[in-house]
Ligand code: SF4
């Protein structure tokens with residue numbers, strides 16, 4: 015049933031298992047003490063990336079505008095967790111504990127999941143303690159994860175949790191409850207009157223449940239909030255929040271020591287920008303010819319790429335950073351290696367001679383496609399990475415919303431056909447530093463239709479744009495399709511003679527197949543696996 | 552309390568150009584230095600509570616100086632009298648002396664600060680027809696008075712605060728200072744949650760018109776119910792009579808835009824058009840609207856019985872619920888103009904007022920600095936004629952001789968309560984320590 019990469023399989027021996035139970039006694043942890051355990055660098059990285067994926071999934075659910083912890087929200091998160099093979103986390107989030115005596119196998123897996131959760135949290139603290147911005151992001155995501163886990167606990171679970179963590183809260187007795195009952199009926203949001211009669215209520219200083227206060231979800235009197243068991247999470251969340259905030263501060267002090275190891279240093283430093291989302295390394299939809307780029311760049315490129323394209327067309331040159339950014343993007347939308355070489359050669363040789371081009375630049379393009387050097391096929395840059403580049407203004411590299419100064423950006427947007435009101439709208443986001451939102455707005459204006467998930471990757475921008483245009487103006491799309499088809503004839507005919515091209519196609523075919531397979535597998539997994547019996551951690 | 556003011560209507564004109572000449576006298580003779588210090592020293596109940604407080608001043612030509620601080624009352628008094636600031640702002644109590652912030656190694660941070668509120672008449676421009684811009688009349692003031700009373704009740708009942716000072720800002724706004732220990736020590740997260748709790752309206756812009764909307768939801772939260780208790784009885788007087796808000800096409804349009812549902816709005820619009828000519832009195836429009844809404848919401852299930860079932864209440868709240876500048880409240884380090892400053896534009900004193908009697912407070916008769924100086928001169932002259940050197944009489948505090956008197960009385964009453972609760976607390980603490 016397991017359709018994921020097998021790299022994580024591990025054998026668990028009995029003593030370790032018992033040990034785990036003591037170390038990780040509950041599905042929901044407050045992460046109070048750092049784990050003491052030696053782990054290998056590979057696992058270190060593995061755990062970190064895994065958690066990062068989880069947090070990114072939460073972030074994504076957020077950007078879909080789903081109400082936090084609503085059924086749709088949960089469904090979306092669960093589906094993603096499942097898709098990414100993060101079923102250990104899924105299990106922790108769904109809160110259905112197994113009975114250790116009847117199902118020791120599953121119980122072991124649960125313990126392993128707890129361990130991964132626990133250790134990875136502390137690893138990410140190291141990666142996210144370096145700037146206020148990173149801290150904020152991490153804290154927000156971790157709190158979402160915590161609340162999700164907490165919300166799935168049964169009342170017995172909660173009791174156990176409170177005991178383990180030595181948190182003593184005593185509910186109001188009947189007469190105390192009776193004295194405030196009108197207020198409770200009126201102001202306890204999310205519970206029916208009859209439920210309110212049954213529920214336990216706790217009286218706490220309002221500062222302990224600020225999120226309930228903020229949204230007027232509980233009764234408040236004289237500085238005290240009256241909180242029911244279901245909203246209890248708010249109280250614990252504050253404790254957890256303080257715990258993590260505190261932990262981030264301590265991590266900051268520790269960081270130098272940890273980073274003495276260079277591998278860890280690099281890993282931690284680039285963690286947040288490492289890309290864990292959809293793999294845009296190879297385009298699956300079709301092949302795009304360089305001839306169509308002029309038109310596509312106007313319609314379907316985000317401005318970071320449109321800028322590169324136009325710069326290249328007018329100046330017949332792109333610096334290294336720009337070549338990487340744009341070259342990989344082109345690869346991602348479906349420009350073949352061959353076409354890429356031709357495209358860059360045609361432009362560059364307007365300024366330099368062909369020999370120079372071959373000497374100085376060709377390698378670079380092969381490299382992008384994984385045909386030279388390390389042979390790694392590079393992934394197109396995500397917005398996160400592009401935005402974080404320290405690009406200078408005259409370079410094409412970077413996200414223009416960030417690198418361009420306001421007046422220049424305004425001129426640029428206007429020249430792309432935005433009305434001044436629209437320019438203002440986009441600039442509104444820019445001025446607050448919300449570059450990706452600005453980009454999403456731009457998309458919406460250009461396409462008359464919003465980007466569903468927000469912009470997080472230039473290639474995603476491109477794909478969404480193509481989708482929207484497919485729906486909106488069939489005529490235009492069929493043109494491009496036509497163009498594609500025409501072009502496709504070329505390389506396909508050439509495939510016999512060109513080994514590289516051959517590889518390329520193989521890869522494409524392979525990826526397509528595996529995507530299909532995993533989709534199929536997932537479908538069935540989702541049906542059969544709902545009870546989480548077949549977890550292979 | 553004596554009947555002395557209002558006896559003669561003092562009409563001295565205020566001229567901003569001579570403000571710099573009047574300020575020295577004002578600070579020397581009228582500014583209530585002693586009570587002011589009593590307030591900000593909080594009985595010296597916490598260490599450095601006064602010494603680390605930031606004061607900042609605006610001088611002539613908008614020169615702005617920050618990070619002033621003082622060890623004693625007389626230091627503060629002397630500095631105010633010698634700098635004669637056009638405006639005094641009160642900041643937070645810092646973890647170190649603010650004036651040393653450049654030379655200390657640790658970063659300066661606020662450790663406590665009154666919880667403050669700022670309500671500005673500007674935010675009511677879309678619902679007042681009596682005045683525009685900077686002018687303010689008794690009718691406008693009703694918005695402010697209601698806002699202050701409503702917030703005061705919420706802060707007391709829901710949050711348990713007791714020591715709240717309400718101050719007229721000198722032109723058209725109102726400032727609230729919550730001075731309880733717990734309020735002063737609330738961190739910025741707490742402040743922002745509290746501010747958002749109190750902000751039940753949200754602004755939407757439709758066709759360039761800003762509309763304050765409220766959504767009550769399934770059950771009415773007790774804080775919203777209380778707000779309605781304040782608002783409902785005054786709605787007719789303020790909105791329908793004084794402002795006649797729906798008395799023209801624009802006003803009716805405003806009413807329509809407050810309905811958050813396009814179809815329902817169009818239906819209502821058609822109904823109102825059919826029933827009334829343009830320009831009928833607000834009272835009539837409102838009555839028709841309420842009747843229409845009620846009949847719709849008791850009918851068969853439709854948008855009025857669901858989404859719009861509280862629409863009448865929601866509109867009342869939307870118009871009259873306090874419109875807060877919550878950013879002022881959220882920050883711990885926000886500077887706010889001190890009570891008893893002179894508003895440089897109007898020359899009026901920022902006087903505290905009694906919130907329970909807010910409706911009786913009249914901002915138009917708050918004295919300006921020119922009047923005040925005239926009043927003490929007149930008093931001096933009179934006492935010179937009548938008295939033959941009775942030393943005692945000249946010891947009467949000068950502000951007691953002027954129209955500022957009431958404001959100072961309100962302030963002193965606030966201080967008396969504050970100090971007695973601080974004392975009670977101190978006794979509490981010493982009792983506890985004795986037990987061990
Ligand atoms: S937000 Fe992303 S896609 Fe948009 S311009 Fe910036 S980097 Fe490019």
Ligand SMILES: [Zn+2]
Pocket residue numbers: 679681682686687688689690691692
């Ligand atoms: Zn007025």
